[in-house]
Amino acid sequence: MKEYQTITEISGPLVFVEIDEPVGYDEIVEIETPSGEVKRGQVLESESDIVAIQVFEGTTGIDRKASVRFLGETMKMPVTEDLLGRVLDGSGNPIDGGPEIVPEERQDIVGAAINPYAREYPEEFIQTGVSSIDGMNTLVRGQKLPIFSASGLPHNDLALQIARQATVPEDSAEQSSADHSSGQGPREDAAEDEATDEPGEDAPSEGVDESGGDLGEGEEDEGSEFAVIFGAMGITAEEANEFIDDFERTGALERSVVFMNLADDPAVERQVTPRLALTTAEYLAFEKGYHVLVILTDMTNYCEALREIGAAREEVPGRRGYPGYMYTDLAQLYERAGRIKGREGSVTQIPILTMPGDDDTHPIPDLTGYITEGQIMMDRDLNSQGIEPPVNVLPSLSRLMDDGIGEGLTRDDHADVSDQMYAAYAEGEDLRDLVNIVGREALSERDNKFLDFAERFENEFVQQGYETNRDIEETLDIGWELLGMLPKTELNRVDEELIEEYYPEESEESESEEAVGVEADD
Amino acid sequence: MSQATQADIDVVSEGRIESVSGPVVSAVDLDARMNDVVYVGAEGLMGEVIEIEGNLTTIQVYEETSGISPGGPVQNTGEPLSVDLGPGMLDTIYDGVQRPLDVLESRMGAFLDRGVDAPGIDLEETWEFTPELDVGDTVEAGDILGTVPETESVEHKVMVPPDSDGGEISAIESGEFNVTETIVSLDSGEEIAMRQEWPVREARPSADKRSPDRPLVTGQRVQDGLFPLAKGGTAAIPGPFGSGKTVTQQSLAKFSDADIVVYIGCGERGNEMTEVIDDFPDLPDPQTGNPLMARTCLIANTSNMPVAARESCVYTGITIAEFYRDMGYDVALMADSTSRWAEAMREISSRLEEMPGEEGYPAYLAARLSQFYERAGLFDNLNGSQGSISAVGAVSPPGGDFSEPVTQNTLRIVKTFWALDADLAERRHFPSINWSESYSLYKDQLDSWFVENVAEDWPETRQWAVDVLDEESELQEIVQLVGKDALPEDQQLTLEVARYLREGFLQQNAFHDVDQFSPPEKSYLIWKAIETYNDEAFDALEAGVPVEEITAIDAAPQLNRIGTQEDYEEFVEELQSDITEELREKY
Ligand SMILES: Nc1ncnc2c1ncn2[C@@H]1O[C@H](COP(=O)(O)OP(=O)(O)OP(=O)(O)O)[C@@H](O)[C@H]1O
Numbered sequence A: 001m002k003e004y005q006t007i008t009e010i011s012g013p014l015v016f017v018e019i020d021e022p023v024g025y026d027e028i029v030e031i032e033t034p035s036g037e038v039k040r041g042q043v044l045e046s047e048s049d050i051v052a053i054q055v056f057e058g059t060t061g062i063d064r065k066a067s068v069r070f071l072g073e074t075m076k077m078p079v080t081e082d083l084l085g086r087v088l089d090g091s092g093n094p095i096d097g098g099p100e101i102v103p104e105e106r107q108d109i110v111g112a113a114i115n116p117y118a119r120e121y122p123e124e125f126i127q128t129g130v131s132s133i134d135g136m137n138t139l140v141r142g143q144k145l146p147i148f149s150a151s152g153l154p155h156n157d158l159a160l161q162i163a164r165q166a167t168v169p170e171d172s173a174e175q176s177s178a179d180h181s182s183g184q185g186p187r188e189d190a191a192e193d194e195a196t197d198e199p200g201e202d203a204p205s206e207g208v209d210e211s212g213g214d215l216g217e218g219e220e221d222e223g224s225e226f227a228v229i230f231g232a233m234g235i236t237a238e239e240a241n242e243f244i245d246d247f248e249r250t251g252a253l254e255r256s257v258v259f260m261n262l263a264d265d266p267a268v269e270r271q272v273t274p275r276l277a278l279t280t281a282e283y284l285a286f287e288k289g290y291h292v293l294v295i296l297t298d299m300t301n302y303c304e305a306l307r308e309i310g311a312a313r314e315e316v317p318g319r320r321g322y323p324g325y326m327y328t329d330l331a332q333l334y335e336r337a338g339r340i341k342g343r344e345g346s347v348t349q350i351p352i353l354t355m356p357g358d359d360d361t362h363p364i365p366d367l368t369g370y371i372t373e374g375q376i377m378m379d380r381d382l383n384s385q386g387i388e389p390p391v392n393v394l395p396s397l398s399r400l401m402d403d404g405i406g407e408g409l410t411r412d413d414h415a416d417v418s419d420q421m422y423a424a425y426a427e428g429e430d431l432r433d434l435v436n437i438v439g440r441e442a443l444s445e446r447d448n449k450f451l452d453f454a455e456r457f458e459n460e461f462v463q464q465g466y467e468t469n470r471d472i473e474e475t476l477d478i479g480w481e482l483l484g485m486l487p488k489t490e491l492n493r494v495d496e497e498l499i500e501e502y503y504p505e506e507s508e509e510s511e512s513e514e515a516v517g518v519e520a521d522d
Numbered sequence B: 001m002s003q004a005t006q007a008d009i010d011v012v013s014e015g016r017i018e019s020v021s022g023p024v025v026s027a028v029d030l031d032a033r034m035n036d037v038v039y040v041g042a043e044g045l046m047g048e049v050i051e052i053e054g055n056l057t058t059i060q061v062y063e064e065t066s067g068i069s070p071g072g073p074v075q076n077t078g079e080p081l082s083v084d085l086g087p088g089m090l091d092t093i094y095d096g097v098q099r100p101l102d103v104l105e106s107r108m109g110a111f112l113d114r115g116v117d118a119p120g121i122d123l124e125e126t127w128e129f130t131p132e133l134d135v136g137d138t139v140e141a142g143d144i145l146g147t148v149p150e151t152e153s154v155e156h157k158v159m160v161p162p163d164s165d166g167g168e169i170s171a172i173e174s175g176e177f178n179v180t181e182t183i184v185s186l187d188s189g190e191e192i193a194m195r196q197e198w199p200v201r202e203a204r205p206s207a208d209k210r211s212p213d214r215p216l217v218t219g220q221r222v223q224d225g226l227f228p229l230a231k232g233g234t235a236a237i238p239g240p241f242g243s244g245k246t247v248t249q250q251s252l253a254k255f256s257d258a259d260i261v262v263y264i265g266c267g268e269r270g271n272e273m274t275e276v277i278d279d280f281p282d283l284p285d286p287q288t289g290n291p292l293m294a295r296t297c298l299i300a301n302t303s304n305m306p307v308a309a310r311e312s313c314v315y316t317g318i319t320i321a322e323f324y325r326d327m328g329y330d331v332a333l334m335a336d337s338t339s340r341w342a343e344a345m346r347e348i349s350s351r352l353e354e355m356p357g358e359e360g361y362p363a364y365l366a367a368r369l370s371q372f373y374e375r376a377g378l379f380d381n382l383n384g385s386q387g388s389i390s391a392v393g394a395v396s397p398p399g400g401d402f403s404e405p406v407t408q409n410t411l412r413i414v415k416t417f418w419a420l421d422a423d424l425a426e427r428r429h430f431p432s433i434n435w436s437e438s439y440s441l442y443k444d445q446l447d448s449w450f451v452e453n454v455a456e457d458w459p460e461t462r463q464w465a466v467d468v469l470d471e472e473s474e475l476q477e478i479v480q481l482v483g484k485d486a487l488p489e490d491q492q493l494t495l496e497v498a499r500y501l502r503e504g505f506l507q508q509n510a511f512h513d514v515d516q517f518s519p520p521e522k523s524y525l526i527w528k529a530i531e532t533y534n535d536e537a538f539d540a541l542e543a544g545v546p547v548e549e550i551t552a553i554d555a556a557p558q559l560n561r562i563g564t565q566e567d568y569e570e571f572v573e574e575l576q577s578d579i580t581e582e583l584r585e586k587y
């Protein structure tokens, strides 16, 4: 291992070093400052006589006399099941005072791409207990579904609620495994392997029971378990504690791995934190059979760090100063979600981002939306109306919903109910502008029904509180109660047979009549 | 790629790595021509020469470059980036440089590793060759020598390579051959095998290009009905994220009446490709009833796969499409998304420190886009057959703003514009094709086909529907100010008819077993049913029936259910008579 004291330039997070032996692109570097502090970095550009290094812990304290060591390998994450229950810093060092981590393997943090041919299409319904998600933007195992939020909105409460309540109802887990028994390889064997592989199996399961459910519930007997990976990037200590306290309260911490890069930690480190988190997630999922839920927050801080490095390198900036390769860079994180044929576990991602200026066309939410499989959109107006969680379903979307719902998975009427509620709520929303101008009386009876629908949709379907856990039956039943406000003939998204089966007969006349009389709040 | 046969490709020169920056590597002392394929580093990562400056050669590398260091070897094959062409491409999924993903999986497991090569077509597999010509026949470049049953749907035509000088056949035999064995010998001494190679960045030659005159029937109402695409035509689908580009392209791949489908997943999601791989083998081709996969070639270079291979995947796809066009087939090519391709160009260009054009894209963006779409068209082939490539490109404009360079440059080239609309998508009006913004410049030249094959009054019916929708958008502006009830009765009725056009005709659920595919005959009947309602309703209005009574008839909402009916003819007939009866009873 060669050591140099040939730094020629220090600029922002970058250090340039003259070398006389070639160094590999992306390799890890250790820089020791004159005061003895050791910082890590990565080779960004490698020429035969000079390299550019990005320093994760920031360049403060580095001078031209600092010594630089090239470790001859790309960055690795030491992984082991023992990471569960641990709290690490943004570079992967334990900060919880616990024992040293003895790795089972060291894995490259720039994960290789999953061969699309080896993927298993995600279609196992995850019940989050949140109606606006389960009913209309269904999450499935192996999906990447971000929360698009903005400063001051309760995205953390929603993320925690999901982490607490998420469960895979038994029917759908069975159904899916039956569907895929052919493509899946030796399932039984996999389950057995795991049972022997996992000495700590009992402990996490207990925590699970207290918390009232988990992603692995449906498959408990098969040995697959649920784990949470929490990657914090540049959030405040207070926010981070909110998560950790909740994990502790519910016992979830024992089956979690926490990576913390806080607001006052170096920004460049944010480049590695999510990669460490995802490497750990992949290991637990694809080698140890866990169903892993990865929460990454706040992706906006990650992107800011990316922009900072781009600027330091004097790259030609793309839209609004963010690097032109930000799409590719983000895809390399988000695409590390999914399922793999013949392997037991899964990686489900819920990244959280705050939209600068509440603007969903800003490059951060925009590029994210182009990569992820939908988005859950938080809404400031709903929040100020006191709706919990303030999810605006109209711009929200789950692209993997269609294959994860329906007969045998959730319920036969699920897709139609969802479609119809979207259409009806959109129509009601439209009418709100008009009603402000012309008043309710000027609207037809039909229009008034849609206005009332929108009102009750927000107050009864979306509104539920962060502690309420609704199963999918309940969610769909509430949906029908609301659709009962509209005449049957208006339900053109719903199959006629399903209308016969589910339409709340008694309510048609009385409810809609009564509803028309109610004045809008605004 | 053709270094399947890497062993027999000579290394024509060798150089040394000078620097590495992401997917871009420069080498010194390498004797190379532009676009030569080279192998980089000890692992032999595949790359392509993209710039030569004095002794410095710049290479874009199609695999991850982590850990590659200056000083390592660079070997030049002296061959341009090419694809292998021959039987076995259908029912296959490739990466951006034509490596079969199933072979890669079996060689390196679930994750894509580097430095592994695989031939684009299986060199061992044998095919049953049936000659169509005899010894003594004279052939020229492009001529069809015989056939091979490639899949249950597609008869593969074995052709004389386009760069052959032709001659008299001295030997031709039927039987089982693999793709490299000689099946035909010419008196010139030339030996012809089923496998051809072709450089991806060069269009395969044809005799002539014609003006398209038949529609690519898509089975999608809004597309066939209002904005039809021609066989050999070009179309763009721009739209913000989640507006339905991929679903629309997948519907085209499933239901359009092409012989061959080339589907390029360019820089998009892994799961979307998996979905196609899972679904297509089980879905029937609406024309033949055979599995869809039997006519499909997939190219998947997902967003997390190397950027340089994303740049090339579009060329790999169109070259494969041209090969089947040469056989006389109608090929439909889908590229999702051309914006990711453009971004790959931008990324490579900025690593080269080229002078950036608009929004950082290279100045040659427009030229590359038009070169690509120019390779689509209706062609007279060298062998006298006629084949077509219809090219449909998704565009993903940042922030959904169509004024950006990729959308704008694409619109200057393509003749069909399916504009997706976030507003429509939000209210789950799918496909979210905005009917006032979209257009098709093929509309008039395709009318005669629809008149002959579907209905004599197809153009008039379409015009009627367009007029009603136009009137609706004008009326909507007034409604926004005063409410619907303030409009005169006839205008209220127009709004109602327009609503049925939107909900019953324009909307089409890609996930409904029946609705997802609407042959033109069915689309026409839906129009007609709504038109019947329109005519009867206006008669009733004239006879003094109040508009509320007209719009409240029980039968009318059934107009929105025709799409989901399998026995639609019967359903429409009954519905028309119900509507007529119910309305005439009122006066
Ligand atoms: N014809 C359709 N019928 C029913 N649903 C549709 C239709 N088209 C689109 N959708 C819905 O819209 C969602 C998003 O569509 P799609 O994935 O095609 O968007 P996209 O434009 O390709 O987005 P991106 O640019 O992010 O890839 C789908 O998951 C589906 O729920």
Ligand SMILES: [Mg+2]
Residues within 6 Å of the ligand: B245, B246, B247, B268, B336
């Ligand atoms: Mg898409």
